[in-house]
Amino acid sequence: MNKEKKAFTRTCIACNSKKNKYELLRIAYTKNNEISIDKDSKKEGRGIYLCYKPECLDKAIKTKKIEKKLNTIISEDFYEDIRGVIIDKKETGTIQNDKQNGGDI
């Protein structure tokens, strides 16, 4: 059984393509009703996945898919943060695992 393979496959909410979860950007929605970009896919709570593609982000914004899925309101600023991460990834090829979020709470 391909249990392991399946466990790492996630679906982009914008284009519905299935990918390894490490190739997708996770947006986490924690128990504290905090929405955040979960670069390492380690945050608890619900989450959605998005390709590292501006097209997918634009689609998600237009259709409000993330908001519907997580049942929350997302600010324009947050979408721009996501865009920044996507562009960053595009330019560097990898995401730097720096600790700019502080990692607390």
Ligand SMILES: [Zn+2]
């Ligand atoms: Zn996509």
